[in-house]
Amino acid sequence: MRVGVIGAGRIGGNIARFLTRAGHEVLLSYAHDQDDLARRAAAIGCRAGSVAAAAGFGPVVVLSVPWTGIDAVLSEAGQLPGKIVVDTTNQFARGEPADLGGRTAAQVNQARMPGARLVKAFNTLTAGFQAEAAGRTGPERVVMFLCGDDPDAKTVVAGLIADSGFAPFDVGGLADAAVMEGPRRAGAVYGEEFHPADAERFFGTGGAAR
Numbered sequence: 001m002r003v004g005v006i007g008a009g010r011i012g013g014n015i016a017r018f019l020t021r022a023g024h025e026v027l028l029s030y031a032h033d034q035d036d037l038a039r040r041a042a043a044i045g046c047r048a049g050s051v052a053a054a055a056g057f058g059p060v061v062v063l064s065v066p067w068t069g070i071d072a073v074l075s076e077a078g079q080l081p082g083k084i085v086v087d088t089t090n091q092f093a094r095g096e097p098a099d100l101g102g103r104t105a106a107q108v109n110q111a112r113m114p115g116a117r118l119v120k121a122f123n124t125l126t127a128g129f130q131a132e133a134a135g136r137t138g139p140e141r142v143v144m145f146l147c148g149d150d151p152d153a154k155t156v157v158a159g160l161i162a163d164s165g166f167a168p169f170d171v172g173g174l175a176d177a178a179v180m181e182g183p184r185r186a187g188a189v190y191g192e193e194f195h196p197a198d199a200e201r202f203f204g205t206g207g208a209a210r
């Protein structure tokens with residue numbers, strides 16, 4: 001599958017590496033220095049290009065930029081109607097949580113991308129841990145939580161999560177995203193390592209809103 005990645009940093013770089021390793025075609029975009037971007041893409045074995053090129057590359061676009069930069073990068077990306085957008089972002093600016101007015105961060109981002117099929121994923125664990133834990137097997141396989149309002153988009157993203165070396169676990173719709181969003185706290189999965197059996201126990205049989 002062709003996947004455009006917007007954000008060539010820790011999480012975007014990880015996802016580009018996971019998916020390239022699994023045989024997907026990836027175009028990596030968005031860094032301050034275009035030569036550096038090209039070097040990072042070459043090291044991964046994927047293409048490099050502009051944000052607009054990543055947005056238009058295929059059916060899936062990964063959004064992996066700092067919270068405060070989302071509006072600016074989306075204006076470079078252009079409209080994303082029909083695209084499956086994998087939202088890895090967390091709503092922190094200089095360590096402080098943004099005021100979301102009672103919505104989840106995933107809902108706020110969906111409103112910024114009308115018509116996109118947003119699926120939140122890859123946001124609950126640090127980039128370093130994701131890089132180290134990808135590919136574990138059996139009961140030690142690490143859970144990657146996801147949520148979204150479009151069932152077909154979630155199926156596609158669950159497949160990409162599995163290809164990345166994690167166990168996908170669906171927590172529901174974008175309104176249910178708070179459990180995946182920071183800060184780290186009791187009753188949330190943000191910042192915690194889960195294995196499939198832990199996740200089943202945490203959400204109860206069948207999971208929450210699945």
Ligand SMILES: NC(=O)c1ccc[n+]([C@@H]2O[C@H](COP(=O)([O-])OP(=O)(O)OC[C@H]3O[C@@H](n4cnc5c(N)ncnc54)[C@H](OP(=O)(O)O)[C@@H]3O)[C@@H](O)[C@H]2O)c1
Pocket residue numbers: 007008009010011012030031032033064065066067069088089090091092122123124125126127128
């Ligand atoms: N790091 C984590 O452990 C982690 C875990 C889960 C979720 N997240 C979330 O995932 C998102 C990405 O985090 P990250 O840690 O991957 O961030 P990051 O390493 O700082 O990467 C951000 C990317 O965006 C690029 N960028 C930022 N501003 C830019 C600008 N004005 N012009 C051009 N390029 C620009 C950076 O370019 P340069 O490389 O040139 O600076 C970098 O490639 C965030 O929303 C974060 O909250 C992070």
